[in-house]
Amino acid sequence: MHPISRRGLLRATAAAGALALPGLAPATAAAGTIPPHRWIGAGPFTHVYDPSTPGRRRYLNDHTLLKADGRWHVFGIVGDSAAPGRSPDSAAETAFAHASAPDPYGPWTGHADALTLDPGYHGEEHLWAPHVIEADGTYWMFYAAGGSTGAAINLATSTDLTTWTRLPSGPLFRGRAARDPMVTRIAGQWVIYYTEVSATDGRHLVCHRRSDDLVHWSEPGTAYADETTESTGVSVTESPFVLEQDGWYYLFIGPRVGYEGTDVLASRDPFRFTLDGYAGHVPGHAVEAVADGADRYASAAGWFGDGLYLAPLQWRATPPSWQSPDNPAVSLDVDGRLNVFALDAADRSMLRRVQLDPATDTWSDWERFGGPAGAVPTLARDTDGRLEVFSLAPGGVNLHHRAQRADGGWSDWEEFGGPAAAAPAVARNADGRLEVFALSPDGAVVARRRQTSPGGSAWDPWDAGFGGPAGAPPVVAANADGRLEVFVLAPGGAALSHRWQLAPNGAWSAWSAFGTAAGNAPRVGRDGSGRLTVAAVAPSGVGSFHRRQSVASGGWDAWQPLFGWSTAAPLLVPSADGRLEAFAPAPGGERLDHRWQLSPGGAWDPGEEFGEPGVTLTATPSGAADATGRVHLFAVTADGRIRTRVQARPSGGWLPWTAFGDRAVATLRSSAPAP
Template structure:
């Protein structure tokens, strides 16, 4: 039997029983008909704010939750031992949930004893994944994914102080094919749990939901989002997180556009989302959105990023540019030298560095290259080997480009056209000319 992990759990579901989904879960829009248009969602640069490593080695965080209580922020998260460079961690060894607290999302964070450790005697727990904590009736409820040979399960533990947790005596709240990554939101007069699932054996990736009046007894499942892909081995509906603002509901899901990518979908109906409601992208894994007073943040964590990362979350009237996680970019120039271009994380300026001697690996110092820098630049090489650099304006407007001269110098920056919503893709056609493709603002077309 395969060990249960977040990835091969999907494979095991192909032979499981059918999950009794209730249609598409549509319940009608609950928001006012006078709601304003949805906002576009984006995020600024992420800051690394908390390292969970201990005296006995480096640790990473993954799916997590943040809750503020008595003026202090508390973090609960999947935690595991970091893998050697180039390898993925073993998620079957994620058997405890980390706990830390801080006066603000940016810290300083204080590490506490792990909130929960796996209890095999508790209905066959073999792992602890994706905690989510809410407060109701003077007690805190932690929902988390567990399971093993008995199948995927969503479990519940309660606490009065966020430090001591007691599992629900009756056992798992429910089981599913690959049920995991629960998130609970108050909608109207009931509680709604969103979680990751498959539509059936060998089916599609979905975000499922269940409803409850008391946070213990839950309805049969419905489906709020179905992805078009039929590849059941790579999930793209993980870490669902829903936020309500001004009569609109925003669903954050991933990994999309890469491991460290989260799409945002907007809907007036908290029980129905689709790609026509695309409202933005955040370049982070397991992203959660939360407010501290009037300031909104996005938090992110993942296998390859160590601990907790926090970025300003932006609610915009215009589409934000797609922020690629590929930084820096490199190519050979007309003289055959390796040239590297990168964004400065502090102010989004563009920098350049040139390899002066490949035999001794001697490089120039970083220097400012100028031009707009709204996203990581894209490089193209003309038929004569000269480089062209394409870059997006900071507010996601037009593209600009700068071409290398035959003598190795550079012409001035020129506006290239648009509007564009992302850094372009550039390739050389059969006739030697460059062709440029760009996503429109909002991703409606290319």
Template sequence: MSPVSRRGLLRAAGAGALVLPLAGRTATASPATTAGAATPHLWVGAGPFGQVHDPSTTRRRYLNDHTLIQAGGRWHLFSIVGNSAPPGQAPDSSAEVSLAHASAPDPSGPWTGHPDALTVDTSYFGEEHLWAPHVIESGGVHWMFYAAGGRAGAAINAATSTDLSTWTRLPSGPLFRGNAARDPMVLRIGVEWVMYYTELSAVDGRHQVCYRRSTDLLTWGAPGAAFTDSATSADGVSVTESPFVVARDGWYYLFIGPRNGYEGTDVLASQDPFHFTLDGYAGHVPGHAVEVVTDGQQWWASAAGWFRHGLYLAPLSWQSAPPPWQSPDNPVASLDVQGRLNVFALDAADRSMLRRVQLDPDADSWSDWEAFGGPAGAVPALGRNTDGRLEVFSLAPGGAYLHHRVQRTDGTWSDWEVFGGPAGAAPAVARDADGRLEVFALGPGGALIARRRQWSPGSLTWDAWDAGFGGPVGAPPGVAANADGRLEVFVLAPGGTALLHRWQTSPGGGWSAWERFGTPAGAAPRVARDGTGRLNVTAIAPSGTAAFQRRQSVPSGGWDDWHPLLGWSTASPLPIPGADGRLEALTLAPGGDRLAHRWQSAPAGAWAPDGVLGEDFGEPGLVLAAPPSAAADPTGRLHVFAVAEDGRLRTRVQDRPGGGWRPWAAFGDRPVAPLRSGAPML
């Protein structure tokens, strides 16, 4: 939880190649497929998070790493607590010097605040901060394990209580010290207690989830490594924080983060509680510092963090199939065969697909929302044929299959047809040098990337799927066409260990091997072509602390180094090519209350304004639920669309092509699904 653990840079990759296997893992490839395994592991997902407790009084406050425990018919919350920083900025974690306490009859509340459980005691063995409490009960005594320390070094401390109100530190001092030991979590396994905590390897500086064993909660054995990530202290970020382990049906599920941005937690499954790997990937929960609780019937995921205000709760699901991933684009928009801008979104109530059409660009008048199909498992993807006809590619609920619908030359639409499946997300779509649409689809659980293309430009007939295009990967792919027409695909490696790319070696021709494109990253990269014909790729650091941009040195050529672009980001920034060839970049900060904006002063030129904070492009007082999307209308003006937390769409439009921006305005009164990038839709 230290400031150092939250900062980092995405550094330029070397020239070495990292080749993905032609045959990706299957949807259930994990330790469950080993000999002797009775059943495969379950997949984990979470529904939407809702706020259930806000500690703010006269000032905005946040909760961070926390713990929930049921005792005496009530639920008790203990948590880091601090004063919120300005929108888009992180507070100073060294100022976290108390642990908040609240209780409720149910995890969903109502929560009643109590005096802080602990405040920092500088006379207690060098204690300078209080982080990440975890509370258990043993023999009628409650034990609170927490991270403390400072100049004396990282330490795991403990305090005990019989009433959950008055806590007494152990007179013997810290249980143990480590290199960066923090975020303890204790689980009973057999006859032992096992403590999991985040740490840095003393050998190579890699981020780890370590463990120690005890029979009395006082004396803890030598450390072991339950999980080791590829990220190191040199990367300046931590992606093994807030470890939480759940035992279920012979499997152990490790929840760790921040992954896929600050507000993201990955789940790894293993039948060995002391050994987890990325091969055991079992799902993603879109929350920070996630804890898992159950009352024996319902499961919940709780979350908190610097950029939220209080405690958030979501239903947690255990299922036999992996939940689908959501694209960062919500809604999606494109011109159709009649040159009209079409916008597609999902209805908040039943996840049916909705469409609006721009009727008059000059008056900026739009049709009402109309039903277009569904329900769907994710916001759809769009492709545009050389004659202007749109094709809509949608994911069925639960990722059962992909289907698509094709626009006719008179503007009407064909019926829906099954296009392939099962799949893990809506596909990425691009047009190749021959004018044929090519589709790149993620397999369930990120097992593989499959590729399919039209027989000829605009054809209703498609080649068979090539299921060996790539994989496994950690998020849906991105694709764009080079200036010479060659397609290039960009992906996030499993666990965010690297960015990778692959490209056509000639227009419409074969493909290169996969090569490393960047060091560890926190989300799927995004790509756009500027007015000079050069591709530009955006990405974020592993925990979302900053966003970066990399562009081609020449059109269709090599690549410059990575450069800082924007600050804290929930997803890779949206790069938008304008009518004059300049790119504009938008990124949403964690918490959703700051939308940062920068733009090129000329095509492929310097970025303005100076500094990675950019200008605040958002609407005052409005919190967004997901990153924005954008498209150009027939006049060349850009339209930005964003979903507010209440599901209402807002839009902001340029006053002229390449010009300034009008104020934000409502875009229809029908709530749409406010899906977070990477989040499964249950």
């Protein structure tokens, strides 16, 4: 049996085909009287250490931090960075970097590599994922290697954190894909967690073994089994990390919600975790929890960064909110002018700019429109063109709503119900009534609410039985015949499901599998042929792919690749002639890819790089066409500034990128849990 490499598990396999997985399962009830777990998130990440050397840009990947003799040390995979949007060759990861600092935030001082590859040591092929602990005056480094007889977990020891000696007897144990070890103490024994692939059904696993001496380990047990399998070509149980807090155990695993994301599962049993215990998200790759006295931090590193990042680890009593798919949000209003909505970087108040003249593309200054808000709002238009705004209250307490009047003015804000986990998805029924779909804070329920009359101010009560559980907020689109169709990601990303109206304005079908594992909520666009296209990002973010209706309002073609590495599902926006334009940033945000249909509903051009040199984006851009038919694209940069690029003419080429105002806005990751 050949070992499964990290590169093999993170390769782009978007065209590999769909998985025939069941639809959404019913929600699971909370367990009896057990006190609730805490919800975990993270504050803003700070870049604290760059392992690059003059003329050589380098990254850190899986890493470990520990404090020894009053000084912090980091050990991690190190390698040469690839071009923006491209992944390095993991087979070239053959050394562990070492640096130290007086504080987790630095300043960090680089040292000589701690360990380098030794092919003569039982066939080592790479050095991955070091984890270092101290026990009885000795430092123990557990790491992943490989060889012709299977993936291996190896051990080296040191007394000074500088000179390391491998265990003479060879690997501690081998497995099909044994990688990313993490060791901790539980109930008087040492426990090692690591990622693995099941030999019976190919499912991605987190396995565990126990030991009394850190050298001799028990047979493996399964701590977590994901619904995805090795047939997807990507692993979603990487970098397991377990910590205990107030009687609960928390398992960090990834990549989730794209390459730069880590989910957290909670359990009372450290040897059994399930998706029912979802307990939050940290927007970083290979995340570890770091304790410094009473302070807890999340550390992160990966292929698309420049070293080590650190953020305060947050413990919450309530679930995190999800961000809107569009940041900023943009739509035409009743006067045919584009409106752009974003959140202020300082206080998260809602901001708005209005296109004063589409012909000259002049804009108003930023104005305060409401807030603070829990997410960028969702926008919808009534049949008469009036804009309606749906906003998430801070902390997901409930939804708020504000509607444009026929004269262009606005109603007051009103309570719209909740609580909710995100700004809702909204679409217009065939008869003109808006329908709203919202995810509950714990992800257990997708609820639905509808206008009682087209453009009216009255709404039906919430229908809390529409769907759920879900792993991300729902997405909705209108078919060419007016029937609405809703798409939902299953918990953990194991499948996409959809449900549609059986007739315009009518009853709904049952939930049905839509056919593939995915890393995040999809996006939907309708082209000039009337056909819907659904775009989704692959698990771990290794690629994005799309599926198109065979005929307008009809069945669906097979999944096809769309882009390579992507942070989330690509933006789909139609040009004036009905051809879809697609945009997707790569992890790290240094590259933005662009493709377009050659004809409405037709094949796709190979595409082009569309971003600005030296500019890093934080999320997928948003876009819409103005009254002249020209598409406007808006993107938020790492420093919180909005950049815009506009078509020179309808369905034509593009003008250069320019600044869109001087206001700093919140740098939110689209379709991801809030930081």
